[in-house]
Amino acid sequence: MAKNENVKNGIIFGRGQKNDAFAKYFTGQSYLKGLVSPEKEVNVGVGNVTFEPGCRNNWHIHHNGYQILLVTGGEGLYQEEGKRAQLLKPEDVVVTHDGVKHWHGATPDSWFSHVAITAGTPEWLEPVSDDQFQKAFQQGKEDK
Amino acid sequence: MAKNENVKNGIIFGRGQKNDAFAKYFTGQSYLKGLVSPEKEVNVGVGNVTFEPGCRNNWHIHHNGYQILLVTGGEGLYQEEGKRAQLLKPEDVVVTHDGVKHWHGATPDSWFSHVAITAGTPEWLEPVSDDQFQKAFQQGKEDK
Numbered sequence: 680m681a682k683n684e685n686v687k688n689g690i691i692f693g694r695g696q697k698n699d700a701f702a703k704y705f706t707g708q709s710y711l712k713g714l715v716s717p718e719k720e721v722n723v724g725v726g727n728v729t730f731e732p733g734c735r736n737n738w739h740i741h742h743n744g745y746q747i748l749l750v751t752g753g754e755g756l757y758q759e760e761g762k763r764a765q766l767l768k769p770e771d772v773v774v775t776h777d778g779v780k781h782w783h784g785a786t787p788d789s790w791f792s793h794v795a796i797t798a799g800t801p802e803w804l805e806p807v808s809d810d811q812f813q814k815a816f817q818q819g820k821e822d823k
Numbered sequence: 824m825a826k827n828e829n830v831k832n833g834i835i836f837g838r839g840q841k842n843d844a845f846a847k848y849f850t851g852q853s854y855l856k857g858l859v860s861p862e863k864e865v866n867v868g869v870g871n872v873t874f875e876p877g878c879r880n881n882w883h884i885h886h887n888g889y890q891i892l893l894v895t896g897g898e899g900l901y902q903e904e905g906k907r908a909q910l911l912k913p914e915d916v917v918v919t920h921d922g923v924k925h926w927h928g929a930t931p932d933s934w935f936s937h938v939a940i941t942a943g944t945p946e947w948l949e950p951v952s953d954d955q956f957q958k959a960f961q962q963g964k965e966d967k
Contacts, residue, residue, distance in 0.1 A: 691835070691895055691913050714893065714916045721889045721918060723867065723940070745865045749858065749938065751835055769835050772858045774865060794893065796867070796940060 681732040683753035686790035690752035690769075692727035694792075704803040706812075707734030707784075714794070722798050729792040730755065735784020737806050741775060744799015748773040748783060755791035756815050757783045766819030767791070782807050786816055825876040827897035830934035834896035834913075836871035838936075848947040850956075851878030851928075858938070866942050873936040874899065879928020881950045885919060888943015892917040892927060899935035900959050901927045910963030911935070926951050930960055 688694060695712025698705065708731045715725040722744075735756065748757070750771040757773050758764035760780040767773070767783075775781050777799065784807070785791035807815075832838060839856025842849065852875045859869040866888075879900065892901065894915040901917050902908035904924040911917070911927075919925050921943065928951070929935035951959075 692893070693914060715891055715918055720921050721891070722942070723891075725891060725893070725916070725940070747859055747865070747867075747869060749836070749869070770837060772869070774859055777864050794938075796869070798866070 682789035684790060686729060686752035686792050687731075689727070689729065690792050692751070692794065694729045695727060698728070701736075704737045704739065705734060706737075706806050707731055709734050709736070724797050725794065727751065727792060727794050730785035730790065732785050732789055733787045733812075735807050735812060736782055738780055738782050738804040740778060740780050740802045740804070741797065741799045742802055743777065744797065745777055746775040746798075747796040748775075749794040749796070751792045751794055753791035754786045754789035755784060755793065756786055756819050757781065758815050763822060764815030764818045766823045767793070780804065786819070787812070826933035828934060830873060830896035830936050831875075833871070833873065834936050836895070836938065838873045839871060842872070845880075848881045848883065849878060850881075850950050851875055853878050853880070868941050869938065871895065871936060871938050874929035874934065876929050876933055877931045877956075879951050879956060880926055882924055882926050882948040884922060884924050884946045884948070885941065885943045886946055887921065888941065889921055890919040890942075891940040892919075893938040893940070895936045895938055897935035898930045898933035899928060899937065900930055900963050901925065902959050907966060908959030908962045910967045911937070924948065930963070931956070
């Protein structure tokens with residue numbers, strides 16, 4: 680039984696639908712509940728992303744922008760290229776700066792959800808391999 | 824006994840400290856937990872605001888920016904000048920555009936909290952009178 684199964688039903692903002700539009704940039708199943716779409720006068724999009732255990736997005740970069748993650752449920756991982764991974768829990772906040780290659784997702788054994796506030800244009804890169812993912816999980820556990 | 828007393832302890836992001844820095848722009852007691860400070864490369868600030876029952880901020884305008892409210896707990900009110908007030912519940916999202924005069928806060932009988940994502944410079948105006956506030960509450964209840 681995975682940890683934090685309740686996250687599957689959505690924490691505050693709802694789980695939303697299967698994240699089919701971005702499925703090719705994810706390993707495993709994620710769900711997206713869109714909250715705000717960027718528009719002329721509002722330079723960010725906001726969405727609640729829910730990850731099944733082991734699900735993570737590919738390495739990616741936000742160009743001419745940034746991303747803020749507000750962790751709402753479960754247990755997850757965040758890693759910037761060349762740095763140790765961080766274990767994420769509810770109430771944690773992550774700011775990814777312009778041009779920084781990174782990924783985020785659930786731990787192998789827990790559901791995970793975060794609100795993402797995103798500006799700029801994403802560039803999607805290679806998947807996080809099982810090897811990288813397991814190493815990140817070890818690092819996250821060691822440092823917490 | 825007020826409704827949604829649990830919101831007093833913070834929903835996910837913590838209640839934070841008494842919002843002394845902005846107290847002069849509020850009627851009643853609010854609390855602020857800062858999550859992200861705006862900086863050169865990140866044009867928004869993010870904070871969790873908790874309002875005691877009856878607490879609301881003054882009428883205000885975001886210039887050269889916007890504000891997004893993500894409701895996290897309790898029951899609140901949002902009103903733009905010249906429009907009917909809206910009753911807010913967890914999962915509700917509000918986008919205030921550049922230049923729009925508005926206010927937000929708790930209902931008279933409930934704690935309330937929202938995450939605020941704010942860009943630009945606020946201009947603080949007059950308080951929401953008790954009369955305006957009670958009328959807004961009636962409108963919110965009628966329309967829900």
